[in-house]
Amino acid sequence: MEKIDQFDNLKLKVVTLLNDLELQCSENENTANLRQGIKEAVAEIKSDKFLVAVVGVIKRGKSTLLNALLKADVDILSTQVNPETAKLAFLNYDDNPHAIIYTKDKKEIDIEISELPKYTSTFDGVSPKGEKAKVENTLYAEIFYPNDILKKGFCIIDTPGVDDPDEARSNVTLNFIDRADAVIFLMSANEGGLKNSELQFIQSKILNNLGTSKGIICVFNKISYLKERQLKNELPKLIEKNEKLLNETFGEKINIFPIDALDALRGIRDNDVELYEKSRFGPFKKELENYLVQEKGKIFLRLRINKFIIESLEPFIGELLEKIAYEPTSLTMVENELKKSQTELEKLSNKTNNIISNYENAKNTLKNWIQKEITSDFNTHISISTKAIPNLSRDINSVTEFLTEKINTKTKKFIKDMISDFELENIKISQPSFDIQVKSIDTSKYFLRKQEVISGNSDGGFVGAAIGGFIGFFVGGPIGAAAGAAAGRRVGKEFNSEDKTIEHVTFDELGLKKEIDGVRNMLIKTFHSSLETYFSDVSSTVSKSLANKRKNINNIFETNKKILFSEKSTFKEYKNEINSKINQLNQSKSNLSQLLKEVETL
Secondary structure, eight states: OOHHHHHHHHHHHHHHHHHHHHHHOOGGGTOHHHHHHHHHHHHHHHHOOEEEEEEEOTTSOHHHHHHHHTTOSSOSSOSOOOTTTOOEEEEEEOSSOEEEEEETTSOEEEEOGGGGGGTOSSSSSOOOTTOHHHHHHEEEEEEEEOOHHHHTTEEEEEOOOTTOOOHHHHHHHHHHHHHOSEEEEEEEGGGTSOOHHHHHHIIIIIHHHHSSSTTEEEEEEOGGGSOHHIIIIIHHHHHHHHHHHHHHHHSSOOOEEEOOHHHHHHHHHHTOHHHHHHTTHHHHHHHHHHHIIIIIIHHHHHHHHHHHIIIIIHHHHHHHHHHHHSOOHHHHHHHHHHHHHHHHHHHHHHHHHHHHHHHHHHHHHHHHHHHHHHHHHHHHHOOOSTTTGGGHHHHHHHHHHHHHHHHHHHHHHHHHHHHHHHHHTTOOOOOOOOOOOOOOOOGGGGEEEEEEEEOTTSOHHHHHHHHHHHHHHHHOHHHHHHHHHHHHHHHHHHOOSSOEEEEEEEEOHHHHHHHHHHHHHHHHHHHHHHHHHHHHHHHHHHHHHHHHHHHHHHHHHHHHHHHHHHHHHHHHHHHHHHHHHHHHHHHHHHHHHHHHHHHHHO
């Protein structure tokens, strides 16, 4: 495969890759800049051309060389020209053959190819009489033709000649030479090689414009005019002499290629390989293509690919990476709300534990205090003395009422100390109100009566002793004992010999004390039970309130959890899509990098 074909295929690969990349881009991904970069790169690569100018004196075979270079089946450029009618023309590719005439009075005339003879002599045929003004007014012609070489990116400039008498046209020619990637300077091998006028033209016109001899390819045309001896002996010497002159003049090595453009064109059209090889056109064409690919094509394609990667592809990949580098604000907000709910649940749990612990401690403290207070008050205020016994039930009720008030007050104080915790949770706690009733004690049952019949012969002292003992019990103390003794003696003296019935009364002190202890213990138990009931109600109220709050917070938590899961799932899908897109873009970047390596191997 020829070098130019390799380069054209490589350009096609790059364009295809870029077009495929554009198809992958969705408009809703903010890919406008990337797609614009792709379009610009594709447009520039497609529009990039190898601008090749052919320069030489009239009748050097410029048009024939270009027809051979284009492998044209028919003459695209006329080979029948003279200094009076030659016009500047350059060829571009188009499926539809046509031409645009650029006139000296700055007009553009779009014409059919068949109309070219009316404006220029670059096509076969003689301009009819009366159209001389059109020909003279033509500045240059742009010819569009469906040709494979032109399609590969060649733009061919056919100049009128270094001896063009038209100054305006000559200036246009120099302008195109200045823009050319390569300049083929054509000389005749059968006319002794490089003329002084041609050397001066190269030096003053071409080098002054290009600034360097790079891109100048010198050709000795018409070697078929030389005899065998001249080809073998004189032509090599002539080439060596002229190359030396060029090198000395310009300080750079400029090679001269001997060819015969007409034989090359005939060999191409007749498929005559031997004639084509004899024309030596192949080495010249190869050198031209190599130069264009190496010095222009490779550099342009390398720069254009790198420009697209650096200015369009990599920034877009960077934007996509930024999109997935941080979680979206909505996701962060939901996560924060979720964390907030978790914190509230933890605080509520701790608060619940603290409240329950506090009222459990308060309850136990109160229970211990109640037991202690009841025991103390009973020991202090409840007596089983002779005076107290008739009022025992009243005293117990008084102590109970006093204890109830004291216990209510104490409990309220405990609740007041705890109420701040409850109020923080908007929990309404009822105030304690203990109303404890105790049953009355029937003290009479603890006095046991027993009748005894005493005969008259009985010792009166015995009767007196019994009476004295009973009185001593009720009166009590030393006074009671003395009174009992006196009464006993008196009764004994008065006691006659008749039989008497005596009633004995005994007091069950231990039994009464035991019942009082039972009342006290029952009172403690009742207060404890009431306290348990109260704190159970408090616990239930607190638990329900906190449970409702926990439920509300938990509902928020679960809702946020679902939202977070949904958001994360959505973000995960989005992230996966972005990562997939990034992978595709990186693959495209890798493919472009691989094409860059292929560019370097051309």
